[in-house]
Amino acid sequence: MCDRCGRPFVSPVALQSIQPLCRLCRANFFSFERARSFAVHNDALSQAITLLKYEEITLLGNWFAGRLAGLISTEPEKWGIDVVMPVPLHRERERERGYNQSYLIARPLAKALALPLEAKILIRTRSRPSTLLLSRTDRWRAVRGAYALREGQQVDNLRILLVDDVMTTGATLDSCARTLKQAGAAVVLGLTVARVVPEWTSLRRALRGRVGASVRNGGKKRNKQGPFGFFRKISVAGKANRARNGQPVEKRPSASAYDWAGWSYARP
Numbered sequence: 001m002c003d004r005c006g007r008p009f010v011s012p013v014a015l016q017s018i019q020p021l022c023r024l025c026r027a028n029f030f031s032f033e034r035a036r037s038f039a040v041h042n043d044a045l046s047q048a049i050t051l052l053k054y055e056e057i058t059l060l061g062n063w064f065a066g067r068l069a070g071l072i073s074t075e076p077e078k079w080g081i082d083v084v085m086p087v088p089l090h091r092e093r094e095r096e097r098g099y100n101q102s103y104l105i106a107r108p109l110a111k112a113l114a115l116p117l118e119a120k121i122l123i124r125t126r127s128r129p130s131t132l133l134l135s136r137t138d139r140w141r142a143v144r145g146a147y148a149l150r151e152g153q154q155v156d157n158l159r160i161l162l163v164d165d166v167m168t169t170g171a172t173l174d175s176c177a178r179t180l181k182q183a184g185a186a187v188v189l190g191l192t193v194a195r196v197v198p199e200w201t202s203l204r205r206a207l208r209g210r211v212g213a214s215v216r217n218g219g220k221k222r223n224k225q226g227p228f229g230f231f232r233k234i235s236v237a238g239k240a241n242r243a244r245n246g247q248p249v250e251k252r253p254s255a256s257a258y259d260w261a262g263w264s265y266a267r268p
């Protein structure tokens, strides 16, 4: 997985480098320093999170917090933290629901780590669209500039751990982290219970044999058409980059790579 954002890798070559980073992190795309999740989002976990979200199962929050604390304890040197902060809900959403599910995880986690919980500093100033089915690009749009510091609060030089239930594109964590960084936070780390693995990752994994074949046949004769042209393009480009000295070469992700994975997001 990516050493920074925790995104699972498909390319075994990427894992061979000393600090494996995904192409987004190599381009310094995210505002947070590090993000990890307890598990990949699956049906069972999704049901548990739904319970937490809509039924306020505090015990479930405690259990998740225990798992996240365990995750930190495996590499404590990478998790220097001063305060724990739940990703906030918009106040209307919280009033509607009666609580914030991220708070239900963050509170016991702060307790387990013996750190202060700061649930009142960060606020969500703009509500997310009511539809549950947002495209990846919509997710970025929905959270851009959606968070702010409550008036009179400050986070100068703080090392902050953001806690949320699910990480999908990283847009929410990124938006919160950016707000906190702009306000002077020293480090922003993120932990979520579940991680949604982008479909293209599993799709690409499933197609690996096929993609490899097209590269081997490739070079001059590769087919630019067809539904998998994108995969070929990435594979071929990756191969060319790695060819130099046999080491991965730092390269900014192309605009098309962002677009394809839904990362197209014009930074303000």
Ligand SMILES: [Zn+2]
Residues within 6 Å of the ligand: 002, 003, 004, 005, 006, 007, 021, 022, 023, 024, 025, 026
């Ligand atoms: Zn990454």
